[in-house]
Amino acid sequence: xxxxxxxxxxxxxxxxxxxxxxxxxxxxxxxxxxxxxxxxxxxxxxxxxxxxxxxxxxxxxxxxxxxxxxxxxxxxxxxxxxxxxxxxxxxxxxxxxxxxxxxxxxxxxxxxxxxxxxxxxxxxxxxxxxxxxxxxxxxxxxxxxxxxxxxxxxxxxxxxxxxxxxxxxxxxxxxxxxxxxxxxxxxxxxxxxxxxxxxxxxxxxxxxxxxxxxxxxxx
Amino acid sequence: xxxxxxxxxxxxxxxxxxxxxxxxxxxxxxxxxxxxxxxxxxxxxxxxxxxxxxxxxxxxxxxxxxxxxxxxxxxxxxxxxxxxxxxxxxxxxxxxxxxxxxxxxxxxxxxxxxxxxxxxxxxxxxxxxxxxxxxxxxxxxxxxxxxxxxxxxxxxxxxxxxxxxxxxxxxxxxxxxxxxxxxxxxxxxxxxxxxxxxxxxxxxxxxxxxxxxxxxxxx
Numbered sequence: 001x002x003x004x005x006x007x008x009x010x011x012x013x014x015x016x017x018x019x020x021x022x023x024x025x026x027x028x029x030x031x032x033x034x035x036x037x038x039x040x041x042x043x044x045x046x047x048x049x050x051x052x053x054x055x056x057x058x059x060x061x062x063x064x065x066x067x068x069x070x071x072x073x074x075x076x077x078x079x080x081x082x083x084x085x086x087x088x089x090x091x092x093x094x095x096x097x098x099x100x101x102x103x104x105x106x107x108x109x110x111x112x113x114x115x116x117x118x119x120x121x122x123x124x125x126x127x128x129x130x131x132x133x134x135x136x137x138x139x140x141x142x143x144x145x146x147x148x149x150x151x152x153x154x155x156x157x158x159x160x161x162x163x164x165x166x167x168x169x170x171x172x173x174x175x176x177x178x179x180x181x182x183x184x185x186x187x188x189x190x191x192x193x194x195x196x197x198x199x200x201x202x203x204x205x206x207x208x209x210x211x212x213x214x215x216x217x218x219x
Numbered sequence: 220x221x222x223x224x225x226x227x228x229x230x231x232x233x234x235x236x237x238x239x240x241x242x243x244x245x246x247x248x249x250x251x252x253x254x255x256x257x258x259x260x261x262x263x264x265x266x267x268x269x270x271x272x273x274x275x276x277x278x279x280x281x282x283x284x285x286x287x288x289x290x291x292x293x294x295x296x297x298x299x300x301x302x303x304x305x306x307x308x309x310x311x312x313x314x315x316x317x318x319x320x321x322x323x324x325x326x327x328x329x330x331x332x333x334x335x336x337x338x339x340x341x342x343x344x345x346x347x348x349x350x351x352x353x354x355x356x357x358x359x360x361x362x363x364x365x366x367x368x369x370x371x372x373x374x375x376x377x378x379x380x381x382x383x384x385x386x387x388x389x390x391x392x393x394x395x396x397x398x399x400x401x402x403x404x405x406x407x408x409x410x411x412x413x414x415x416x417x418x419x420x421x422x423x424x425x426x427x428x429x430x431x432x433x434x435x436x437x438x
Contacts, residue, residue, distance in 0.1 A: 060284065060287055061283045062281060062284075067277075069332050097329075097331035098328035100368070101324040101365075101368050104324075105323075109284075109288055113287065113288050113316045132369045138364065138367040141366075141367055144360040144364075145320060145363075147360075148352075148354065148357040149319070149357055150352070
């Protein structure tokens, strides 16, 4: 059975990815990275989900990257989180530069050190704009690099890379993903704010999928 | 003029790379990463060299990666450092898994955030064995990924990737690199030990290049 490290944020996409790979017969471990996010609600969600699945969950603290990558609202505590849906203007404000390459490099390094054959990440197409490092051609390039970075080739899996978030929710529903335990909101409050870019994406994905949204939104 | 982030360890290769790019007209900043090495002698060397060149030098503390990548002698303080020249057996013991992808991901992220066009690393061919993530095909794959990881393409430069370390020393000598300020040894003592794999590589490179070795070795 393939052994795969899953990059796990605690959101809908990476949680559905975890369920998808388990359903496909993979042996999995999960990796979450604190790269200096404003809050840790999503990491708590990831830990809770892994505990319920009895999956090893490694968390790594890399908030020192904040010194390098300051200036976006996910990491700079002084910058406001933009409200409303993503656009080409607001998306860079919530983007950690080169985040997926950094996460993949750590996951691949861990896979090498524990003798796993692959890593997986939950990249998918955006509803309005797709993050550059979620595009199929980026995932393919990283797969090539991962085949060469060590004597042992590592595969980079991105099974949702051509899907919309609605497609991911539909698949998650069929796999029994407990969406109510996943966390998307950029605000770190008790409940999802309902109005930041990622909350809007979350709401629309459930509507697009025709799946009841169990999320408790503030508004 | 191209603006380039140089991954700087404080050793011969990355120091020569810095001099090479400056000579070629690049505007440069240097990035050093503490990913949990046994000692910081090489980071001190990097800082000193950048100060003398009046180059901005960013250091980032990522020693938390030790939790993920334990078990090799560069990072695991309980593991012995193998003496003698590198071989296919001892090299993995001194390898941080997927180190160059991790370093490149950070350098690329920084380049994006400061609007630089490229990153450079000092990969070159080994005398006996080449690290897998120093091979030309790995550098080419990372270049492809870096062109795609953001809206702004980033170039990955590895001008020494087909050179031997002797070739690097020869070029460094012609560029006036102060080799006596560079640090290679895996031991973190006052002087280079002279007998670990990287000291042996260092000594041989000067001999191969026909350049006087200014290093103060213990033995």
